[in-house]
Amino acid sequence: MTSTNRFLNRLLVLVAGLALLAVGGAIAVGVLLPDARDAVSGVASDAPSAVSSTLSSAPWIPWAAAVACLLLIVLLLWFALRQGHGRTGTLLRVDASPGRGTPTGGSVTVDAKVAEQVLTDALSRVPAIVALDVTAFRVRRQNVLRVTAHTRRGASPVAVRSEIDRAVAHWDAVLGRETPVVIQIVAGLRTRVAKAARVA
Amino acid sequence: MTTPALYRRLVRRETHSSRAGAAIAVAVVLMLLLAWVGTELVLSALGQPALLVAPTDAVNALAGAVAAPAGIVVAIGAVVAVIGLVLVVVALTPARRDRRRSGLDRTAAVVDDRVIATSLARTAAYAGDVDPEQVHVTVARRRASVVVTPSSGRRTDLAAIRSAVDAEVADYDFTPALRANVRLTENGTVGA
Numbered sequence: 001m002t003s004t005n006r007f008l009n010r011l012l013v014l015v016a017g018l019a020l021l022a023v024g025g026a027i028a029v030g031v032l033l034p035d036a037r038d039a040v041s042g043v044a045s046d047a048p049s050a051v052s053s054t055l056s057s058a059p060w061i062p063w064a065a066a067v068a069c070l071l072l073i074v075l076l077l078w079f080a081l082r083q084g085h086g087r088t089g090t091l092l093r094v095d096a097s098p099g100r101g102t103p104t105g106g107s108v109t110v111d112a113k114v115a116e117q118v119l120t121d122a123l124s125r126v127p128a129i130v131a132l133d134v135t136a137f138r139v140r141r142q143n144v145l146r147v148t149a150h151t152r153r154g155a156s157p158v159a160v161r162s163e164i165d166r167a168v169a170h171w172d173a174v175l176g177r178e179t180p181v182v183i184q185i186v187a188g189l190r191t192r193v194a195k196a197a198r199v200a
Numbered sequence: 201m202t203t204p205a206l207y208r209r210l211v212r213r214e215t216h217s218s219r220a221g222a223a224i225a226v227a228v229v230l231m232l233l234l235a236w237v238g239t240e241l242v243l244s245a246l247g248q249p250a251l252l253v254a255p256t257d258a259v260n261a262l263a264g265a266v267a268a269p270a271g272i273v274v275a276i277g278a279v280v281a282v283i284g285l286v287l288v289v290v291a292l293t294p295a296r297r298d299r300r301r302s303g304l305d306r307t308a309a310v311v312d313d314r315v316i317a318t319s320l321a322r323t324a325a326y327a328g329d330v331d332p333e334q335v336h337v338t339v340a341r342r343r344a345s346v347v348v349t350p351s352s353g354r355r356t357d358l359a360a361i362r363s364a365v366d367a368e369v370a371d372y373d374f375t376p377a378l379r380a381n382v383r384l385t386e387n388g389t390v391g392a
Contacts, residue, residue: 044263
């Protein structure tokens with residue numbers, strides 16, 4: 001549900017993997033094949049003098065390389081820190097307009113907390129559900145509610161879903177409009193700690 | 201207002217891993233490596249002593265590695281290549297989580313396989329009149345295998361368990377769909 005760019009994640013892992021595979025493969029194969037080995041050792045014996053002569057003729061190269069390293073670090077840091085974003089505290093915002101079903105002279109903002117409390121209250125008496133997490137996400141210019149139900153051991157997932165659907169219908173009636181809802185029915189730590197369901 | 205396309209996208213994102221862990225690990229390793237290389241470059245440009253290895257020494261050492269014993273070099277290359285292969289596999293596999301989607305309606309739903317397993321276990325335990333501890337359920341991608349250990353000295357009705365489990369599975373609207381497979385163990389358990 002988060003705005004994590006999954007393609008970028010896979011691309012980074014793929015590029016790093018291909019680079020390691022190519023370098024490692026080249027090292028292993030290059031040493032094993034005599035022709036490749038001779039070619040590589042020819043280049044290798046020239047390399048140190050070539051590097052030192054280049055460095056003495058162009059002393060800015062280490063500085064440029066260091067700046068490039070810094071830029072890449074900033075880029076990777078941004079990449080790592082932008083994972084898992086996309087949560088929002090606001091579920092719905094209705095701006096003033098003269099049409100029906102809209103406020104006049106002001107706007108209405110409904111927090112995701114309201115949905116959380118209404119749904120949690122409606123489902124608190126369902127024995128199959130141990131705990132409920134409700135979070136709002138901003139996905140494709142829409143605010144989506146994610147309802148995570150931690151079930152009691154042995155609870156029927158079909159029954160849990162129909163209970164949540166009923167609570168969502170109740171919430172729709174309270175709110176007056178429908179926002180997308182994604183339900184997760186999971187068995188986590190809280191399931192293991194809770195007692196098992198005793199009645200079907 | 202709630203489009204099926206949005207729900208399909210969200211459900212796909214909930215049933216598949218984002219590979220954030222692998223990507224962040226690669227990014228952190230790369231950042232450390234780049235920070236070290238950058239520091240060494242600046243230190244050598246300023247004429248200061250190197251932290252670990254000066255860049256020119258590193259180039260010389262790499263060039264000299266060709267002359268090193270072949271066994272060690274091949275082993276290092278092979279290890280690096282295997283790490284690369286693992287990363288490529290991580291990047292290209294679908295990374296399914298143990299969850300399945302339920303039918304789309306007003307809401308979209310994703311169900312953890314463990315919930316299905318405990319639910320089937322309780323159904324089988326009730327139908328067979330055994331303790332839930334005596335039922336072992338494994339949920340694979342398309343099959344759920346229910347293994348019941350009967351109580352020693354008591355007859356356990358396999359047909360009743362099977363029909364109860366099949367009725368529960370028929371109630372599911374999950375994708376990928378499940379087929380249940382119920383069997384009794386040869387040996388019963390004592391004291392249940």
